[in-house]
Amino acid sequence: MGIQAVTVVGGGTMGNGIAHVCALSGREVRITDVSQDVLDAALATIAKNLDRQVNKEVISETGRDEALERIRPMTDLESAVAGAQLVIEAVPEKADIKYDLFRRLDEMASAEVILASNTSSISITAIGAETARPDRVIGMHFMNPVPVMTLIEVIRGLATSDATTAAVMDFSTDLGKTPVEVNDFPGFVSNRILGPMINEAVFALMEGVADLEVIDLVMKLGMNHPMGPLALADLIGLGWTPASTSWRSYIGSWETTAIGLARSFESTSQRVGWDARRAEASTPMGTDPACGRPSS
Secondary structure: OOOOEEEEEOOOHHHHHHHHHHHHOOOEEEEEOOOHHHHHHHHHHHHHHHHHHHHOOOOOHHHHHHHHHOEEEEOOHHHHHOOOOEEEEOOOOOHHHHHHHHHHHHHHOOOOOEEEEOOOOOOHHHHHOOOOOHHHEEEEEEOOOOOOOOEEEEEEOOOOOHHHHHHHHHHHHHOOOEEEEEEOOOOOOHHHHHHHHHHHHHHHHHOOOOOHHHHHHHHHHHOOOOOOHHHHHHHHOOOOOOOOOOOHHHOOOHHHHHHHHHHHHHHHHHHOOOOOHHHHHOOOOOEOOOOOOEOO
16 A cells, blocks of 8 residues: 555645645645644645646546645644654754754654655755664655656665665655655755756856856757756745845845855755765865865
8 A cells, every 4th residue: 555644744835745746646644834824825825736737637626625635734743743654844954953853753753654854955864863763764855846846856864774765766656756766965966966057157147158148048948948047046045055135136246146055065064964075085176166166
């Protein structure tokens, strides 16, 4: 039967999207958040997105109604976790918040429950080390928007077992997604590649290589990207860098933005205990390991 009972922790953009696809696949879903207002907004978003799928004839009205009936919002974490086979964390991307949550989940959930994190950058090994079950801790990095994007990065920590990985890969496939197994390195695959690409787009703008619209157009038409790197940065937000302001409102301070992006992965790896010297050892002397540009 596989995994049939799922708890999603966090009712924000990623959490409600994960709850959406799990319920639509026939799973019983509990979505939990400390705020009832957040849960109310999450259910409203799920209903709106399901309606959109009905209008596009992706699902039927019956399928929409049944999916909504499978979702139970709860503010009490322990009650939400009870009976779950898989818990998927989707709380803010801050290591301390995740570490604390996984310690609590480890105490609340039965020993056989798999604990997954939707983190896009924090070490799964470090998260697992906060629990007594590191073999059952794994990364499930969904892409935004979750109901639309098909990829899931399934990240193995150093202690993640083969059985846990296989169960999550099978579950992800049952959701209609395409799971890919990756190892626990800074940024995994997606953000390790995406970050430097956005970074270089900022440098190109800062140095006057081309206007913002031209840079995005080159990547869309020349590289067949559906969205340019600067437009994508506006979409996903820059809250994970010191320069957490949209590109268009930051004109005049591009250098600050670029430096913030260039350092973001290095600072993230230091926060979660990864060895930043690994990058330095593989980078020619006189270059910045974060972006490959000459250091000042």
